[in-house]
Amino acid sequence: MILRDDGTPFAPDYGDVYHSADGALAQARAVFIEGCHLPRRWAGRRIFRVLEAGFGLGINTLATAAAWLADPARGERLHVFSIEKHPASAEHLARSHSNHPELAALSRELIAQWPLPLPGLHRLWLADGAVLLTLCFGDIEKRLPSLEGPFDAFYLDGFAPARNPAMWSDHVFKACARLAAEGATLATWSAAGAVRDGLTAAGFTVERKPGFGRKRHRIEAQYRPPAWRVMATDPATAAPASREVLIIGGGIAGAAVAQQFARRHWKSTLVDAASPLPGGASAIRAATLHPHLSPDDALLSRLVRNGFLQAVAAWRMLAGAGHDPGARLDGLAEIAEHAGEAAAMARCIAHCAPPAAYARFLDAAAMSARCGLQSSQGGHWYDQGGWVEPRALIAAQLEYAATRVISGREVTRIAHTGALWQAFDRDGQRIAGAPVLVLANAADAARLCPGHYRLRPHPGLQTLIALQAPGEAVLPAVALTGAVQAVALDAHTLLIGSHCGGRPEPDADDVHRGPLERWAHRTGRPLPALSTHDISATRITTPDHLPLAGPLPDAAAALARATELRGAQARDLPRQPGLYGAFGYGARGLAWSVLAAELIASRANGEPLPLERELADAIDPARHLLQVLRRGEVEPTG
Ligand SMILES: C[S@@+](CC[C@H](N)C(=O)[O-])C[C@H]1O[C@@H](n2cnc3c(N)ncnc32)[C@H](O)[C@@H]1O
Structure with missing residues (x-):
């Protein structure tokens, strides 16, 4: 994104502006908020859900959130769900929001939680949960089919249809219809014939209205489901009997x-x-949290990514509210066992190219420096990973x-x-x-x-080693995972964990010799006769x-x-x-x-x-x- 001479943000790749030169906020209000008949349509509703195509700089979202918060008769929560293929940087957001002092408080909250540019969903809590923003980073074509409705209003805000056809395809219009609650409204600044025809064919009743600024027309539309479509009961409309x-x-x-x-x-x-x-199983002393990577961004990696990011955000929120979650998220290392594994881990990072703040590869020297021990192999480093006392x-x-x-x-x-x-x-x-x-x-x-749940035990064991004297064993500077899990709980307690190879009855090898010997081997220092205490925890897993x-x-x-x-x-x-x-x-x-x-x-x-x-x-x-x-x-x- 670049800023043009008149201050309007411009996307060189698409040859178009992010919003009208006649005013971003005024456009958000005139085209999208009023175009979807808000706030009238959210009156009396407990939850109101907006789906936006093209988050851009978030002006529409913040303007809608501000209108929601300014409405004394608002319901419980506004949800904005916004899809964006090219997430802006926090710096660009801050610059473009600085022109709109009325959005300052919401903008600060948004920027404070602005996620890393990782594909998938990111949930941000604004205004103490009165507004939830779910950002969906990815291409609209791939992302829309993966969403579940219903939504009450749609903002179509791609770049001009001729320059950005993916945002205005029949596929998008049909997906909006699939995701629409009964009577859902839709608004866009474009009044192109193909947009009107596509929306009409998808089941929307489309009206052309006078445009904003120098645009002659814009579109307002409403979803009228075909008579045969049975709308499921929508829990957002009725309040639960008691919360x-x-x-x-x-x-x-x-x-x-x-x-x-x-x-x-x-x-x-x-x-x-x-x-x-x-x-x-929650009685264990420490549990680690870290991302999972795979070269093809497999389902497990995507799920863990979502869970990892939500956990980190939820615990931050707890800490901010004065409840110490006992989390030490100051980095976690996953060290390779051998050179072949290290090479595969390096290839995985090169292929996935995640933001460095999410995951990166460290070679043996860098890994050793991070972990405070001599490691013969490198591996993955996760800046926000760490451990928690459950x-x-x-x-x-x-x-x-x-x-x-x-x-x-x-x-x-x-x-x-x-x-x-x-x-x-x-x-x-x-x-x-x-x-x-x-x-x-x-x-x-x-x-x-x-x-008919298929559950099976997944035993794990943690050995606590109380050091009698400093230097008796190497204490890692950060939490380690991989073949052996190691966490220094404090200056004289080392925790070594093992999954017992998934065996229901862990034998002595699983329990002690395996992980402890691996640790001794990795740190190059044999563990002396130490005072140890074992905590076994049988977790339950699925096939x-x-x-x-x-x-x-x-x-x-x-x-x-x-x-x-x-x-x-x-x-x-x-x-x-x-x-x-x-x-x-x-x-x-x-x-x-x-x-x-x-x-x-x-x-x-x-x-x-x-x-x-x-x-x-x-x-x-x-x-x-x-x-x-x-x-x-x-x-x-x-
Ligand atoms: C006109 S701007 C949106 C402005 C925004 N609604 C706001 O209030 O600041 C269009 C946005 O659509 C995004 N976009 C373009 N093609 C896309 C695609 N195929 N999938 C998802 N987003 C896309 C662009 O990156 C850009 O941020």
Whole structure:
């Protein structure tokens, strides 16, 4: 982007301006806000969702957010979901916003959270959550099919159709129709015949209106669905009976759910059999968080990226609100085991070319300097990676959410009566109830609500080594992962972790000799007879090592329609109203925790999802049940 003499931002690659020379803010208001009949259309609505094609410098978004905040009768939350192929730099945003003092406060918040230019979705919380902005970085053609609606208003703001046809294709217009809520409005500054025809063919009623500034015309349109299209009930229009969520499981998964619901002003009650919290796998001393890279940016890498970025942002927010999440995100190293692996890691970085602040390759010398030890190999370095004390994180999340915690009570049964989910103990005593229930209790979730989940144990072990004297063992300067996980918890405690090779019964080799010897070998210093303490934690994983996160299936209802649903997709399977699952996290509890929690809170609240459709599908808790239906393993019961 360059600034022209009159101060208008200009994109040389497209030979066009970002907005009218007659005023960016005035254009945003006249063409997009008024063109979509706002604020009239959001009156009386709890949640209002805008989809924008072309975030650019964010003037439309900030102007809409400002109009929302200025409206005393506004609803609970405005969502702006904006697609952008060439994200601007924070510096360019700041420069172009400086012309609009009325947007200053929102601009500061936007810039403070401005994400790295990584493909995929990025969620930014503005004005204390009154406005959520989901940025979708990527090409509109690829990204639109991956989105899930509905949206209430559309801003089409590409460069001129002749110079930027991808933003004005029939494919875009049809996707808008697919994503439109009933009566959704659409606005654009262009009145080109092809745009009008394309929108009309997609099902919009299009009107040509007097244009803004020197433009003769602009377009206002409204989506009128064909009579045969059945609109699903839209949770954004109706307020939930009460904003209360019951969470079963007080580990990393459950506490993150409490936080993301609390950010939406929901009350939470959390029940756990353990006392004190956390029990289970979250009782480990330290857990690491870092990106996952693959040369083809595989689904796992995309999911972990989304989860990593959301976790980092959510913990920053906790810290900003005065709740210390116990996170040390000052960098994490993934060191290669041998030269071949190091070369592959270097190639992966060269191929993916991620922003250096996300991931980069360090050679052996640079790696040694970073880690404070002599490393014979290089590897990946993650600036924002690090480690967390799960106990501190969970405490901070529950404190922030002001969660009512009921510990030491085991839930043995759940039941849905009226619009309420209730949890009962072994004696049939009711423990708690709420309209929304989230099962975040690992393998026990499957016991409370069978859904043909394919869960398996994934044992892990952490050995704490208390050094008797300084220098007895090499303490890494940062958290390390790879074949051996090592974290210096403090100046005299070294934690060495292992995944026990996924074996259910770890033997002595898995437990001690393997990781400890690897550490001794890597640091070139044999570990003396040390005082050690082991913490074993059996995590629960799935065959594809992806979590189960989202609305839980109604297995009985699905099996009753087994023949009909055999060719269905997971998302078509019947669900239990108000019942969600967040489990099967395996060894990536931290990366999945906020992602799953935000997905569930968004779904429960009728808001756009924080991740693309195919990613949500990949972690859908109904996917194992679908496999059962596809294989025809279960006879239909009716
Ligand atoms: C006119 S500007 C948008 C101005 C913006 N709405 C604002 O308020 O500042 C058009 C934007 O569309 C983006 N764009 C162009 N082609 C695209 C594509 N194929 N996919 C996604 N975004 C694209 C450009 O990078 C540019 O930021």
